[in-house]
Amino acid sequence: MSAPAVHSLWTTTAADSIGTIPSPHIEYGQISPVLIVAGAAMVGVLFEAFVPRKARYYAQVILAVLGLAAAFAAVVALAADGYGSASKAHIAAEGAVAVDGPALFLQGTILLTAVVAIFTFAERRLDPAAGSHRVDSFAAQGAAMPGSDAEKAAVRAGFTTTEVFPLSLFAVAGMLVFPAANDLLTLFVALEVLSLPLYLLCALARRKRLISQEAAVKYFLLGAFSSAFLLFGVALLYGYSGSVTYARIAEVVDGTVQNVDPALAGTMGNDALLLIGAALVIMGLLFKVGAVPFHMWTPDVYQGAPTPVTGFMAAATKVAAFGALLRLLYVVLPGLTWDWRPVMWGVAIITMIGGAIVAITQTDIKRLLAYSSIAHAGFILAGVIAASPNGISSVLFYLAAYSFVTVGAFAVVTLVRDAGGEATHLSKWAGLGRRSPLVAAVFAVFLLAFAGIPLTSGFAGKFAVFKAAAAGGAVPLVIIGVISSAIAAFFYIRVIVLMFFSEPRPDGPTVAVPSPLTMVTIGVGVAVVLVFGIAPQYFLDLAGQAGTFAR
Amino acid sequence: MNPVYYLYLASLLFTIGAAGVLIRRNAIVVFMCVELMLNACNLAFVAFSRLHGNLDGQIIAFFTMVVAAAEVVVGLAIIVSMFRARHSASVDDASLMKL
């Protein structure tokens, strides 16, 4: 039973008895990943309520990891059933979500990224233990005022904000839906579901709480602002096409729509609705991916948020948002390619160049990585613009390659600490290579991957994206991308020089020895760098098969 | 009455909200302006819903309200905690991180 039918059923006001309301047909199996994660999140909330504080941490961690693992298993199962392939991919849950290659691929990526990110959330060895209690990177009590007695008391009592786990699970749930959303309403809801928990997570840093809260405020206000734009865009698109389902809008845009009623005929004629609406929605998504000029929240939020959260955001949010963007552009607006392409060209160019240039003069490692993530967003946009199956799969590959490395890099940042918590100022990193060669070497590997040096994942991804772009005729874009990556190389190398070739400072930071959790996170990052860099074929195939959207 | 007028009103409200976000300093007020923008969207949805003669728009409006409510919960929590920490709700005071 199709959506319009339902509506007509509602609109015909009580003509005949409303005896039989057909229950909507939901393919629970196919959307199980989302359901599992959301369920786990809710159970987590219950844990907060009922599990004794001592056991809470372990319960939450295990729950979260199990939930994510189970969801990933579900994704794999679906992919194994062939939902990834164009033949079997289709729209589930009354047209709300798509179950197709890109969706599954990105969901899988998000879930795995989330797992390694959760590991960093759970890390409790870095901060010196408060009394008898080991502590993680999160505030003892989010509500307690920074520096207040309440906070001290909370610390003494050994409180820990275990809510972060259910929160992150909710966020993950939102992220899973985001790239799969197949109508604008779902898109909007998913956006909010993934954003709101992140706002909170940003505010929960144990050290430097003031800037943590500031980050949260900025992120929240700007995020709300942008989602308002997105929503207005949705409204306009709805006004244009009389529907919010992607397929329907696409038809209207193409003009291949059947049974046009007069109202629709009237709005269809009005391109302004379509164009402005599309522009606003796209803008909302560009905000999430942190493209210039919607990027300005990125450095501040990345710097202020607790580093594990930053890593999680930087990786998972980008993946989800790019997934949504891809689907929007390829499923809803293919008919509009000639309109959005030039605009996206512009955005991609200033994003690549701007991110790279501003990064040159950064002095805080987290802000540096923030700008680098902006530049990377630009590179990925170049792939998005390719507007070809090749482009899709290259973007998928890039996202997979990029996300793990990002989480790993931020995990390394959490290790370098001094009295005031993490020593994020670059000057403190001087001579790190002498103090602890291994950590410095690992971080250098990540930086080289970001810089796109051959034999690292970064290069494979960049090559795939640029190849697709060039094949799509965007040669100037490739050249600009190459130039900006040359600029970018400069500041990555600056950090390496700092770590290896400058003398260590006497008051330099110490490198904390992490628990296996963080080690795993970092290990995964390194592994991805090397595997994707040296033998990427398998993953390229995967991304290649996942390269087609369901309509 | 021509539904287009509702649309104009919606855009007007939206713009007012946006302007408010850009102009006002108090975080709460800024946030309220955002809410105003959301409501402008709702108006637009309902108007279009009527125009197209289907219920989707109205349903979406309900969704929006729920989401807005959720945003209020989160937003107020954050703003209040910030206010308690600095005894000011001015967004401009929250500018430790820059450059």
Place this chain on the structure above:
Amino acid sequence: MSFPYLTVTFALPAAGAIVTAAVPAARRTAAKWTALVFSLATLVMAAIVIVRFDPGGGQFQLAESHAWIKDFGVSYDLGVDGIGVALLALTALLIPFVILAGWHDADPLEEARPNRRWRPTQGFFALILAVEAMVVLSFEATDVFLFYLLFEAMLIPMYFLIGGFGDRAHSGGDEAAATQRSYAAVKFLLYNLVGGLIMLAAVIGVYVVAGTFSLTDIAHLRAAGDLSMSTSTGRWLFLGFFFAFAVKAPLWPVHTWLPSAMGESTAPVAVLLTAVVDKVGTFAMLRYCLQLFPEASKWATPVILVLALISIVYGALLAVGQRDIKRLIAYASISHFGFIIMGIFAMTSQGQSGATLYMVNHGISTAALMLVAGFLISRRGSRLISDYGGVQKVAPVLAGTFLIGGLATLSLPGLSPFVSEFLVLVGTFSRYPVIGIIATIGIVLAALYVLVLYQRTMTGPVKATVQGMSDLKVREVVVVAPLIALLIFLGVYPKPLTDIVNPAVHQTMSQVDRTDPHPQLEASR
């Protein structure tokens, strides 16, 4: 599936790098010996390759091919032609000497050791072997992408060698040394990265045009006329490639990174850089620029020849003006690279054979000169020419070897560089007489900077600063003597080398479809 000679040749040093790096921090000497053994094993392997190589055979021999990243049209294709073999041999030959010469360069100064885990020695030799592995593979690769990967990747270990293990002999003290060094390292890396990234764009372009990266496939496509590369496209791509190689080579005006890099790094590293790594650039011009874009190469020839000519004269003049021994040698190298590039783009058998020989000979001669210079500097702890004088009186052997190295650098007949330089000149002259004649000025200038250097450092009254300077030690003689012997042997009997190189050059010439200009009148023998 025959024995994978080429893979093994590159795998040996790679494995060596890992093993050396793994040696415990305390066991420095062990690390050194490990590195030396592995480099010697590589040398043996290279010798086997030369033996197995049949000059009369096909273009790419001992070929290996495995699928790798098919989405990128990339496969692990190896194969060597005469040029590749010659340079392969050069690399394998020089590394043991580099290691031996740098035996003590990475011994940590006792006070500068923050903790036990800091193991510079292991790192130093591991990095050298890593560079060797990558260079070797880049000579063996017959897949554009594979080559590009290595072309870029080899920058990283090289970068750490320059920046991490710089020359301790520095006038400005340690702090100044450190800053200078990292500046040089960064300069080196950025120049080459920019070049490489621009090449990346061109590489992608090649894929878009040809759909494959395999040299042989592309050659077949072109032969069959299925290669739809418009003239302008070809030229743009050519420029992309050439720029990268010109930076690496280096060619005027993108040369300034070389003097600082060579000046700041230790002599062995400088040798590794200019004698081995930079050769990849000129080699790539010969193999990739010419074979992938024949038309564009011919189109660009005049400009490139002029640039090469400028490099020759300009480099030599700057060498004359230097006060720093190593920078002087660096500028001399720039002049020599000018000759090599000129020979390549003269598009004559003599020019290209000469250029290839030049690569080999320049490698050996620079190694000889630079390493002896390094020994000299390590004794006095200064790179300034003015700090020396009358050394021949106190250390005659050192002075003698230094002189021979210098004479090789000014390509004295009887030493191998003469053969190659003359071939390049003849080759150029026979097609571009004017350029050939102007280039001969380089001969005079070379004599000038070498002899001035020798006179200022080695002759004259003995300076107080060099009083009691020790002569070459056994280890140092072991390093230098074989190089000198090789210089003389190849100078008198270069035939073994030319026999290997000529067919490959002929192949290249035919791909560019150029033939040697005929003499005005055939001689009646």
Place this chain on the structure above:
Amino acid sequence: MDNLIALLIAAPLLGAAVLLCGGRALDRVGPLVGTVLSGASFVIGAVLFADMLGKGAGDRTMTQHLFAWVPVAGFKADVGFQLDQLSMTFVLLISGVGTLIHIYSIGYMAHDERRRRFFGYLNLFVAAMLLLVLASNYLLLYMGWEGVGLASYLLIGFWQHKPSAATAAKKAFLVNRVGDMGLSIAIMLMFTTFGTFSFGGVFGAAHGATEGKLTAISLMLLLAACGKSAQVPLQSWLGDAMEGPTPVSALIHAATMVTAGVYLITRSADLFNGAPTAQLAVVVVGGVTLLFGAIVGCAKDDIKKSLAGSTMSQIGYMILAAGLGPIGYVFAIMHLVTHGFFKAGLFLGAGSVMHGMNDEVDMRKYGGLRKYMPVTFVTFGLGYLAIIGFPGLSGFFSKDKIVEAAFAKGGTEGWILGAVTLLGAAITAYYMTRMMLMTFFGEERWRNTATASPDAPDVEPAAEERGRHAEPHPHESPSVMTIPMIVLAIGSVGAGAFFGVGDRFLRWLEPVTGHSEGNSPVSAGVVTAATLVLLVVGAGIAYLQYGRRPVPARAPRGSLLTRAARRDLLQDDFNHVVLVRGGEHLTRSLVYVDHTVVDGVVNGTAASFGGLSGRLRKLQNGYARSYALSMFGGTAVIVAATLLMRAV
């Protein structure tokens, strides 16, 4: 028999290798080894010579092919030798005189601690010089050519601790390099013209080539010759080359190496014959140098420098003769050989004098030495008579022939050349007489004067042992030094007659160089008479100036010409100002350019990016509202752009 040729070179080469690589162990026997091996190659030469005489004039050319040197496509250079009468003449001269000078050096260098190396260098030189004259193609000849250059460099700078010596050595090598440019360009031209540069191939095809080509090649060869043979304009190095030990001056810078240019031209006869213009250039160079050297020779007070000037001028004679073409080649070589004898003799004599005078080189501090060193006096005297062309001595025959040939050139050209050669003869007589008088006659100016030439602060350690700065005690040199002098004296007396009488030398060499009698406007007799008259005049003037009146111990200011001549006719000053200074300025400014401009551009770009980055950073001002503004603006722009896109 032919296979012996390689041995000629191998013997001294072996010596060089052994002596230079061998350790201090060889210090004692070193000199002996060197001498023996050089002698060996003379013996081999003699054997081959005998064998050659045994054959008919037509088939005397022997060849030996060792291996292919540089085979690349059409470019084929072999290591192969060609021994014909011309080469044979040189082989005997080189190995003969070379051996004598080895012997002399045993005495001369007896006290030098580094004599092992000295003999090594000498052997190296002999080997290279033999390679030069035996090579069967120009590239191999080039190898020998630079080889002798190297040996000369090493030997001039043998006393490296003397800055002047080191500088002189460097100068010699550099000036020669300029000449070498000519040779290499010539070879390239040959390759592009004939497709080969083997003697056989080139000469065989020469007739087919255009005159332009031949002229170009010949001029380039002439440039090379100027470098090696110290002809104007590349003569400046020879004077300074006297910094080397005297035996070196005798062997390399008088008897053999400097005559390589003459060999080159004579060897390339077939090319020059086809290029009259080039030949004209050759005779001009020869004529100018002839006078230049002679004038310089008159002005110098340093006995070796004066002799160097004379060498220049004598080689000028040879070059001039070679430039005359078939009428001159033979006589050029003949004069070369005789000159080899007497000039070597003179130098050894000078060395012997210095040996007895604490290495004093200033003739004004000599005087009346004849009774202290009789042997030296006699041998030197004979050399003197030979060089001024005293009837019956070797110089008389060889130089006379050249003068005749000059006239025989015919036309005004002939007259001019003839006049020049005659004038040269007169000046030669003048400066040689002057030298003779200042050295061996007159009062003993060295009495109670602490000697030692200012420009040579400390020469051989030997000198130090003999206690310098004291009043010298002139004494005859040991027999190991005098015997070679005597032998050479005999040569300089007899050689001319031996060659000249009955044109023996002419018939010997003719098959190689070819010969043609020119039509001389003046008869041989007249020429001879004129020569003798001028000889007497020159010697007479010299006697009036230096024989009758006492010689001032300090040089008088002298006329403008004299002062110019003392400074090699200002040629060095020119070099210094134009080449050295100019070069320094050029390089210095280039270094600056490289650092500021070429490097600056790059650093500038980097810096500008940094600046831009700094400015853009400012946008990130930390205010959420301005972030919102940028988002809002961005959206507006995007919307506008999209709409415009559609409108356009």
